[in-house]
Amino acid sequence: MKFKWWQTGVIYQIYPRSFMDANGDGIGDLQGVINRLDYLAHTLGVDAIWLSPFYPSPMVDFGYDVSNYVDVDPMFGDLAIFDELLNKAHALNLKVIIDFVPNHCSDQHPWFLESRQSKDNPKRDWFIWKDAKPDGSPPNNWLSVFGGSAWEWDEHTQQYYLHKFVKEQADFNWRNPEVKAAMFEVIRFWLNRKVDGFRIDVAHFILKDPDFRDNPLNENGETPLHKDFKDYDSQIHIHDKGHQDVHEVYADLRTMLDNFDEKEKVSIGEIHVFDFDLLSSYYGSVERKEFHLPFNFTLLGLPWDATKARHLVESYEASLPKNAWPNYVMGNHDEKRMASRFEKDELRAMSLMLLTLRGTPTLYYGDEIGMLEAEIPLDKMQDPWGINVPGLGRDGCRTPMQWTNAKHAGFSEGASTWLPVFDEQNINVKDQLEEEDSLLNLYRKLLKIRRSSDALKCGAFETLNAYTNDQFWFYRRFVDQEECWILINFSKEKKKINLPSFAQILCRTQSDDMSKEAIQSLTLEAKEAILLAKNPMT
Ligand code: NOJ
Numbered sequence: 001m002k003f004k005w006w007q008t009g010v011i012y013q014i015y016p017r018s019f020m021d022a023n024g025d026g027i028g029d030l031q032g033v034i035n036r037l038d039y040l041a042h043t044l045g046v047d048a049i050w051l052s053p054f055y056p057s058p059m060v061d062f063g064y065d066v067s068n069y070v071d072v073d074p075m076f077g078d079l080a081i082f083d084e085l086l087n088k089a090h091a092l093n094l095k096v097i098i099d100f101v102p103n104h105c106s107d108q109h110p111w112f113l114e115s116r117q118s119k120d121n122p123k124r125d126w127f128i129w130k131d132a133k134p135d136g137s138p139p140n141n142w143l144s145v146f147g148g149s150a151w152e153w154d155e156h157t158q159q160y161y162l163h164k165f166v167k168e169q170a171d172f173n174w175r176n177p178e179v180k181a182a183m184f185e186v187i188r189f190w191l192n193r194k195v196d197g198f199r200i201d202v203a204h205f206i207l208k209d210p211d212f213r214d215n216p217l218n219e220n221g222e223t224p225l226h227k228d229f230k231d232y233d234s235q236i237h238i239h240d241k242g243h244q245d246v247h248e249v250y251a252d253l254r255t256m257l258d259n260f261d262e263k264e265k266v267s268i269g270e271i272h273v274f275d276f277d278l279l280s281s282y283y284g285s286v287e288r289k290e291f292h293l294p295f296n297f298t299l300l301g302l303p304w305d306a307t308k309a310r311h312l313v314e315s316y317e318a319s320l321p322k323n324a325w326p327n328y329v330m331g332n333h334d335e336k337r338m339a340s341r342f343e344k345d346e347l348r349a350m351s352l353m354l355l356t357l358r359g360t361p362t363l364y365y366g367d368e369i370g371m372l373e374a375e376i377p378l379d380k381m382q383d384p385w386g387i388n389v390p391g392l393g394r395d396g397c398r399t400p401m402q403w404t405n406a407k408h409a410g411f412s413e414g415a416s417t418w419l420p421v422f423d424e425q426n427i428n429v430k431d432q433l434e435e436e437d438s439l440l441n442l443y444r445k446l447l448k449i450r451r452s453s454d455a456l457k458c459g460a461f462e463t464l465n466a467y468t469n470d471q472f473w474f475y476r477r478f479v480d481q482e483e484c485w486i487l488i489n490f491s492k493e494k495k496k497i498n499l500p501s502f503a504q505i506l507c508r509t510q511s512d513d514m515s516k517e518a519i520q521s522l523t524l525e526a527k528e529a530i531l532l533a534k535n536p537m538t
Contacts, residue, residue, distance in 0.1 A: 010048070011049070011361070011362040013049075017063070017398070020411060030082055043433070044447065049094060053066060056073045059073075060384060064101055100198040103172065103205040112126075126172060127170050131160075138150075139151060142214075144165060148388070164240065174249065180252075191261070199295075200267060203250065203269035207241075217234060218234055280319045296327050296329060298312055299328050299329060304527075307473075317358070328354055328357055334394050345509070350529075352531060353486070355456075358460070364397075368443040369439060372423060374423075399420065404431075409421045455482040456477055459479035460477065474487045484533055487532070494524065497522055503533050511528065
């Protein structure tokens with residue numbers, strides 16, 4: 001079997017507002033990304049970048065409210081700069097994945113502006129409009145993820161429209177074939193410009209219950225990720241998203257992508273589903289494939305615990321349909337920073353784990369230097385979610401990338417930045433490149449080893465049961481003659497272990513002692529992860 005780039009490679013997410021500001025307005029831009037391509041391709045050594053939205057947008061949800069799907073917001077550049085970014089990235093062997101937002105568009109998108117003109121406007125049915133109940137209340141009990149009802153009253157046409165996110169993000173009616181045709185046309189536009197794939201925003205939200213039934217109430221309102229997500233979790237969201245008809249749309253999308261270019265394009269579904277069997281259904285079947293990679297977000301909720309880590313990975317592996325390719329996410333622009341979820345030593349071990357599991361890892365900008373979740377004072381808060389529902393804001397993981405210890409961490413030469421820079425004095429790329437055992441150098445080392453190891457890129461995965469207990473999780477990755485062992489000590493104690501012969505220590509997270517104490521014996525430091533080669537690597 002020949003493996004594709006999206007299977008063997010490592011993806012790096014860029015939140016364009018926060019990565020690099022080239023024009024000094026305090027907001028990152030595409031020219032800034034171009035200026036840092038060399039860092040990504042060579043210094044760090046990732047294989048693909050995913051750009052969060054850069055389309056024209058009123059920025060109510062910072063680009064996830066798109067007002068034109070086929071252009072670039074002047075704040076970020078223009079189509080010519082996008083093309084330049086793409087060409088330069090490709091010249092460095094970096095693939096470029098872009099964000100596609102199909103569930104909703106901005107209320108300022110011309111399609112919605114038309115739709116809200118009158119009940120008989122040709123675009124009326126492109127969105128979800130409903131009459132009020134006789135008492136004037138919304139048509140059903142559906143809630144917006146960002147707080148409050150998911151229905152907004154339109155005084156002019158005397159109906160409610162649906163918005164599963166902020167009211168400035170109107171949900172499309174994907175049951176209308178014209179919507180599907182228009183959105184597939186958008187995909188074609190970017191394919192023709194030669195992008196390598198799409199990350200599809202809240203992919204499972206696009207189709208809802210055709211009868212618009214109320215969601216049932218949830219007695220123990222809790223999700224794995226957000227324990228204080230109370231209002232939204234007062235319901236079980238079975239009717240307002242994830243209707244089984246979504247599968248047909250994504251199977252059609254897959255056919256379109258596979259037909260486009262020798263099956264080289266990738267579709268990644270953002271699907272917040274924590275039941276592995278349900279998540280796996282988004283791969284489709286062997287005959288009717290859907291997503292290449294339905295994002296696996298379960299590591300985002302993983303505590304520092306050997307049994308839980310092992311159980312999570314094994315049950316995910318066991319749930320995967322035949323030929324489905326796994327993937328792992330440890331951070332993104334919606335979640336608390338990885339470095340603030342783990343202690344320092346744990347963070348290093350978790351980074352080694354992320355880069356040695358079977359499947360495609362997606363890294364989030366700044367996680368390679370251990371950027372922390374920033375505390376954003378109320379008057380500097382930007383995220384509409386955090387403003388609507390205190391405690392759920394996402395600004396803390398979106399602060400500017402810390403490049404140096406200079407003003408604004410080298411992110412911008414402007415007077416101020418859109419979100420405050422956090423802790424540039426202690427955590428930045430420049431200093432970490434100089435410190436031999438920095439987190440950045442650990443990532444660089446691991447990425448380099450991964451590139452040269454077929455076992456890590458595409459080998460099988462198996463827990464080494466003989467060495468695994470509630471303190472240790474050891475697993476191996478292997479293909480043909482090549483085999484790597486990954487040993488993670490979750491305990492606070494050092495541990496001496498005896499192993500069958502091994503050839504080489506490739507990387508360790510707590511010590512630089514690469515020698516074997518005696519043949520077959522090795523001491524793991526507390527909270528240390530070690531990567532071993534069972535036979536010499538070429
Ligand atoms: C998921 C995105 O990751 C998030 O940032 C955004 O706010 C919502 N979808 C709505 O588009």
